[in-house]
Amino acid sequence: MKSFNPPVRTLMGPGPSDVHPRILSAMARPTIGHLDPAFVMMMDETKEALKYVFKTENELTMPISAPGSAGMETCFANLVEPGDKVVVCINGVFGMRMKENITRFGGEAIVVEDDWGSAVSTDKVEQALSENADAKILAFVHAETSTGAISDAKALCKIAHDNDCITIVDAVTSLGGSELRVDEWEIDAIYSGTQKCLSAMPGISPVSFNERALSKVKNRQTPTTSWFLDLNLVMGYWGKGAKRTYHHTAPVNTLYGLHESLVMLSDEGLENSWQRHQTNHELLRDGLEAMGISFLVDKQSRLPQLNSVFIPDGADDAKVRAALLNDYNLEIGAGLGAYAGKVWRIGLMGYSSRKENITLCLAALKQTLEK
Amino acid sequence: MKSFNPPVRTLMGPGPSDVHPRILSAMARPTIGHLDPAFVMMMDETKEALKYVFKTENELTMPISAPGSAGMETCFANLVEPGDKVVVCINGVFGMRMKENITRFGGEAIVVEDDWGSAVSTDKVEQALSENADAKILAFVHAETSTGAISDAKALCKIAHDNDCITIVDAVTSLGGSELRVDEWEIDAIYSGTQKCLSAMPGISPVSFNERALSKVKNRQTPTTSWFLDLNLVMGYWGKGAKRTYHHTAPVNTLYGLHESLVMLSDEGLENSWQRHQTNHELLRDGLEAMGISFLVDKQSRLPQLNSVFIPDGADDAKVRAALLNDYNLEIGAGLGAYAGKVWRIGLMGYSSRKENITLCLAALKQTLEK
Numbered sequence A, B: 001m002k003s004f005n006p007p008v009r010t011l012m013g014p015g016p017s018d019v020h021p022r023i024l025s026a027m028a029r030p031t032i033g034h035l036d037p038a039f040v041m042m043m044d045e046t047k048e049a050l051k052y053v054f055k056t057e058n059e060l061t062m063p064i065s066a067p068g069s070a071g072m073e074t075c076f077a078n079l080v081e082p083g084d085k086v087v088v089c090i091n092g093v094f095g096m097r098m099k100e101n102i103t104r105f106g107g108e109a110i111v112v113e114d115d116w117g118s119a120v121s122t123d124k125v126e127q128a129l130s131e132n133a134d135a136k137i138l139a140f141v142h143a144e145t146s147t148g149a150i151s152d153a154k155a156l157c158k159i160a161h162d163n164d165c166i167t168i169v170d171a172v173t174s175l176g177g178s179e180l181r182v183d184e185w186e187i188d189a190i191y192s193g194t195q196k197c198l199s200a201m202p203g204i205s206p207v208s209f210n211e212r213a214l215s216k217v218k219n220r221q222t223p224t225t226s227w228f229l230d231l232n233l234v235m236g237y238w239g240k241g242a243k244r245t246y247h248h249t250a251p252v253n254t255l256y257g258l259h260e261s262l263v264m265l266s267d268e269g270l271e272n273s274w275q276r277h278q279t280n281h282e283l284l285r286d287g288l289e290a291m292g293i294s295f296l297v298d299k300q301s302r303l304p305q306l307n308s309v310f311i312p313d314g315a316d317d318a319k320v321r322a323a324l325l326n327d328y329n330l331e332i333g334a335g336l337g338a339y340a341g342k343v344w345r346i347g348l349m350g351y352s353s354r355k356e357n358i359t360l361c362l363a364a365l366k367q368t369l370e371k
Helices: A021-027 A037-054 A068-079 A093-104 A122-131 A153-162 A211-218 A231-237 A252-268 A270-290 A317-328 A355-370 B021-027 B037-054 B068-079 B093-104 B122-131 B153-162 B211-218 B231-237 B252-268 B270-290 B317-328 B355-370
Strands: A010-012 A060-064 A085-090 A108-113 A137-141 A166-170 A189-191 A205-209 A306-310 A330-334 A343-347 B010-012 B060-064 B085-090 B108-113 B137-141 B166-170 B189-191 B205-209 B306-310 B330-334 B343-347
Touching: A010 A343, A010 A355, A021 A252, A037 A060, A037 A205, A037 A252, A060 A068, A060 A231, A068 A093, A068 A137, A068 A166, A068 A189, A068 A205, A068 A211, A068 A231, A085 A093, A085 A122, A093 A108, A093 A137, A093 A166, A108 A122, A122 A137, A122 A153, A137 A153, A153 A166, A166 A211, A205 A211, A211 A231, A252 A270, A252 B252, A270 A306, A270 A355, A317 A330, A317 A343, A317 A355, A330 A355, B010 B343, B010 B355, B021 B252, B037 B060, B037 B205, B037 B252, B060 B068, B060 B231, B068 B093, B068 B137, B068 B166, B068 B189, B068 B205, B068 B211, B068 B231, B085 B093, B085 B122, B093 B108, B093 B137, B093 B166, B108 B122, B122 B137, B122 B153, B137 B153, B153 B166, B166 B211, B205 B211, B211 B231, B252 B270, B270 B306, B270 B355, B317 B330, B317 B343, B317 B355, B330 B355
Parallel strands: A010 A330, A085 A108, A085 A137, A137 A166, A166 A189, B010 B330, B085 B108, B085 B137, B137 B166, B166 B189
Antiparallel strands: A060 A205, A189 A205, A306 A343, A330 A343, B060 B205, B189 B205, B306 B343, B330 B343
């Protein structure tokens, strides 16, 4: 067995995205104890920076020590009690996963379905909530990574609150790359990942809960089944400064990486980052359309950082992706579900959202398709 | 907000332990996709190396993408079904946490209690199992990190099997540092951490399940509440080569670190590592005893990599630990529970188990206590 030296890729799939050398370097800084005062200070800074990125003042804003799927599970494990009726919107893979979470925690899932590639229909949600006056939660995906469709989180949250529901929002792919305003839009519970538009390592998931969500967590009839994700315990660990109590061992070095990525994002400015993702999307779009390649998602629902495009007639999905990887060290993503073999997913997330990546991708794709 | 440059510490607490520069460097290698063929190859190598360290041929041997607490939860979430009677041994913090897991997943916990600092009593376990013929699982901690006591895993597993129970074993602190033979001792399900004797980063937890345990997982009446930790799904992700199906995004760079630590452990040889931990423990013990400092745990149950020692009369716990940290950049651990303020926990785990660390620790402690 020998040391593993990975190939150097350009990552333009659905995540992880390219990680900036500054963030890679941060990962290699010396490990310190997770109760060290220096570490506690770094954690406090990370929480503040996450508030900035989520645009929230929520005190309970922190990274969960596990990947985005566990961030999702944190929301459902803590907020769904057995018997709770939850309206869940499915327009791709991650809405389906939400439904799975609801039923596993004993909730009753009322499904609002939209075509893969479409945004969540606010009309359908309004109808579902009016037909289910006892529903307690509305759950939806802001940016569907499986298709590249963005939904109107602000409008959906308003409908939910008009119907006395709290909201759980998946922002794994939107955080840092698309407009997202937790406080202004009154999102109650939200989770994200670090390996998309934050360009940090996969392995941790930022979450944020407002007081309304937190009060449901604190007033549960029975504790959640997950000790590891129980916010009543996790909160004590991420509490300010000296008040911290031991819960688990935080992923110290991965948090160094997240911290550095948040420094870089603060330096760039959040709104500038949103704009960069949009501008680069347009550059890629123009290049792809010039090659006759078309998009799965309608223009008004198109997520700039995740571009699902139809595989041109006559092109072999697996062969093209393998050629891009082997000949150009370029990764793009495959389609999922009904769109497996039919679309490619080209990511422009975080540090991957750069002009040089787009130029490489367009040229490599053109050369490969012409072969 | 500025980049975070951690102080350079010597880590001699209960974990994380010092991380070798080779492993830190591995963390900074370029991130690649978690479905990249190169990554899949690295995962396969990691699984093989974990089999070597666990001394098992179990096909289901893999790292869970979250810290040791989630490794624990993986075992209980998958193996405990509502109504299952589980005999759980408590002789420290982590036995208590096991009990919490059992009751949260709907099991009935039958507690076998021993003093903190003692090994688990095989007699008491034998009695509890004979009084509870319908018990299905025996759960115990091999190496209690909260006290530094090691229990006789081989004998406990034999008693469990004589009583038709499967076993769940916590090996967070023992793996790589103390004799541990999963197949020979017939341990059915086991979990560990990476930040102790493997000297890798905190954040992932190796687990191993044999066929007996796996068959209980596959034949559950209801799925476990945790989608993220459901082995029926996770197994598909960690399956061999091309058979892998997407579940979550693996913590790519943290796995680079684990891989490198396993290369180093293979090079040293597992038995040599066990011996090194024992030899260095004796060196530390001799030095501490020469200073009049005595151990919490009896000699025959003493874990070489975690040394709980009584705080000398007149010494101020917090002040001494702060002085060691501030004046020598040396971290040692505080006592827990009833032993808070009464003992220190000095770790000699993995790369921390070195003669130079012991020399520093003894000298710094002497100077600080004499002040």
